[in-house]
Amino acid sequence: xxxxxxxxxxxxxxxxxxxxxxxxxxxxxxxxxxxxxxxxxxxxxxxxxxxxxxxxxxxxxxxxxxxxxxxxxxxxxxxxxxxxxxxxxxxxxxxxxxxxxxxxxxxxxxxxxxxxxxxxxxxxxxxxxxxxxxxxxxxxxxxxxxxxxxxxxxxxxxxxxxxxxxxxxxxxxxxxxxxxxxxxxxxxxxxxxxxxxxxxxxxxxxxxxxxxxxxxxxxxxxxxxxxxxxxxxxxxxxxxxxxxxxxxxxxxxxxxxxxxxxxxxxxxxxxxxxxxxxxxxxxxxxxxxxxxxxxxxxxxxxxxxxxxxxxxxxxxxxxxxxxxxxxxxxxxxxxxxxxxxxxxxxxxxxxxxxxxxxxxxxxxxxxxxxxxxxxxxxxxxxxxxxxxxxx
Amino acid sequence: xxxxxxxxxxxxxxxxxxxxxxxxxxxxxxxxxxxxxxxxxxxxxxxxxxxxxxxxxxxxxxxxxxxxxxxxxxxxxxxxxxxxxxxxxxxxxxxxxxxxxxxxxxxxxxxxxxxxxxxxxxxxxxxxxxxxxxxxxxxxxxxxxxxxxxxxxxxxxxxxxxxxxxxxxxxxxxxxxxxxxxxxxxxxxxxxxxxxxxxxxxxxxxxxxxxxxxxxxxxxxxxxxxxxxxxxxxxxxxxxxxxxxxxxxxxxxxxxxxxxxxxx
Numbered sequence: 001x002x003x004x005x006x007x008x009x010x011x012x013x014x015x016x017x018x019x020x021x022x023x024x025x026x027x028x029x030x031x032x033x034x035x036x037x038x039x040x041x042x043x044x045x046x047x048x049x050x051x052x053x054x055x056x057x058x059x060x061x062x063x064x065x066x067x068x069x070x071x072x073x074x075x076x077x078x079x080x081x082x083x084x085x086x087x088x089x090x091x092x093x094x095x096x097x098x099x100x101x102x103x104x105x106x107x108x109x110x111x112x113x114x115x116x117x118x119x120x121x122x123x124x125x126x127x128x129x130x131x132x133x134x135x136x137x138x139x140x141x142x143x144x145x146x147x148x149x150x151x152x153x154x155x156x157x158x159x160x161x162x163x164x165x166x167x168x169x170x171x172x173x174x175x176x177x178x179x180x181x182x183x184x185x186x187x188x189x190x191x192x193x194x195x196x197x198x199x200x201x202x203x204x205x206x207x208x209x210x211x212x213x214x215x216x217x218x219x220x221x222x223x224x225x226x227x228x229x230x231x232x233x234x235x236x237x238x239x240x241x242x243x244x245x246x247x248x249x250x251x252x253x254x255x256x257x258x259x260x261x262x263x264x265x266x267x268x269x270x271x272x273x274x275x276x277x278x279x280x281x282x283x284x285x286x287x288x289x290x291x292x293x294x295x296x297x298x299x300x301x302x303x304x305x306x307x308x309x310x311x312x313x314x315x316x317x318x319x320x321x322x323x324x325x326x327x328x329x330x331x332x333x334x335x336x337x338x339x340x341x342x343x344x345x346x347x348x349x350x351x352x353x354x355x356x357x358x359x360x361x362x363x364x365x366x367x368x369x370x371x372x373x374x375x376x377x378x379x380x381x382x383x384x385x386x387x388x389x390x391x
Numbered sequence: 392x393x394x395x396x397x398x399x400x401x402x403x404x405x406x407x408x409x410x411x412x413x414x415x416x417x418x419x420x421x422x423x424x425x426x427x428x429x430x431x432x433x434x435x436x437x438x439x440x441x442x443x444x445x446x447x448x449x450x451x452x453x454x455x456x457x458x459x460x461x462x463x464x465x466x467x468x469x470x471x472x473x474x475x476x477x478x479x480x481x482x483x484x485x486x487x488x489x490x491x492x493x494x495x496x497x498x499x500x501x502x503x504x505x506x507x508x509x510x511x512x513x514x515x516x517x518x519x520x521x522x523x524x525x526x527x528x529x530x531x532x533x534x535x536x537x538x539x540x541x542x543x544x545x546x547x548x549x550x551x552x553x554x555x556x557x558x559x560x561x562x563x564x565x566x567x568x569x570x571x572x573x574x575x576x577x578x579x580x581x582x583x584x585x586x587x588x589x590x591x592x593x594x595x596x597x598x599x600x601x602x603x604x605x606x607x608x609x610x611x612x613x614x615x616x617x618x619x620x621x622x623x624x625x626x627x628x629x630x631x632x633x634x635x636x637x638x639x640x641x642x643x644x645x646x647x648x649x650x651x652x653x654x655x
Contacts, residue, residue, distance in 0.1 A: 298564075
């Protein structure tokens, strides 16, 4: 099992009356940046990077950053900058950029170039994720959601070709046109850095990810729903005549590990509620603007009748498996159950949740590394891994 | 408001075009008139259509991606729609027509009349978008929740409450989102405008009537005023106590504003 430590880098200092959803319909897009205090921001960035570096020191297999725009939900408009900041301060973990929102970029070659640079800076520890960007980010960067998927597809094809084909070559596409594609540097990893793509149940995405043998990563959803996605991916792979190794499936979830079950639930509630009720407060007009999903996709979304995140109570979130909370034993058992049920080989854990303090984040990061991870390591690997956290 | 008009049951017809088909209504006798619908209201034969068809040979197609027309994804810009409709006129062997366009359809109508002035005898623009007015942008209807959009479209709050009192079916939600998705395809950026259109409007030769909604909360009045100012032979009339929905809110008054202008 591979364990990845995922940081969203939220801005936790929301106004006291933020629970007034009329006044603040979302922390994204229209939530004024007058609420961003640079003096706090500077400390947050350094604290959050310290937390990712600490995960590397503790033996997590991967550390994860991602991309969001114009939001207190996550402060990484450019995940590549965060990956660069981590590249020379870490040495063991893979660095997963999950991912670059390639439809939002006017110039996807810039992504090909930056990721190739990161591959060298990390000495080949880079995993390159590609995402479409959430609906609201298409407002934020003025990209038509109706073009989002075809821009994603073409940008992906272009980037991959730029990484794997000797240049110069021409790219004359629907959205992008270049007479000379010839990126320096080429990536270090051959044929290119591993690619991971998140999916939320779209059959087209499942088939495409399976065709390309990429890592399929889940997003926030009840376990029973994630099960259908992972089964769909395996089915798509089977139709193509292969069986994907478990590492090609990554289950992503917030996880709160405390000293005991009771203490964990007592401590976790406020932070889990921050994440789902404040961070993820967003109406359908923000998540899914016109054209972002196909008519068929919309129909199945509506038919599923899933409640918005803000409509789920803490207990419902725990029950549906949208967050893992417990003491070390319970967390170990739960992960074992989920692995058996879902068949994933990578676990991408959001351990810093919402407005958690630095101290609590550090404790949970360490508890998980020492109390849970060894349990899932093969004995050989365990012996070769320094078990103790650096002081 | 006279809502007494009972629309006849007019069946939509289908025409093979490009990678798919378009759906259109055609009814009535007299001068052929092409009606280009607004972002909403595709696929419906409503009282406004009925009133127009009593005075003219009305051709009312659904835009590609709207209503009962296929997506025709190869058409990605309003410029493409201009050629699409010129092809349609050729298909129907119509040398010259009267042209009426509402809101988004008003933009397409203005572009058509700029492109081929000789094909259009008279032009009516109902609350048209299409001009770039940085200091008075069209409201961002893409970011509106459906109830907010309905409230913005209609001036008569009784109509708003009536519309919102009925829970939409899944099919209706999907259809509305598909229409808005097609609108996003043609008008996300530049936002429902062509920066070059205004300085080309002088090419229009058809006598033109621009109809503004008295209480338009989507398209600021200045858009209608600038159309009327830049088109050589144009007049501006205002339908009072009416929101941007125009023919959806006051079909009789708006039909009257159209038919009186087109008659002669």
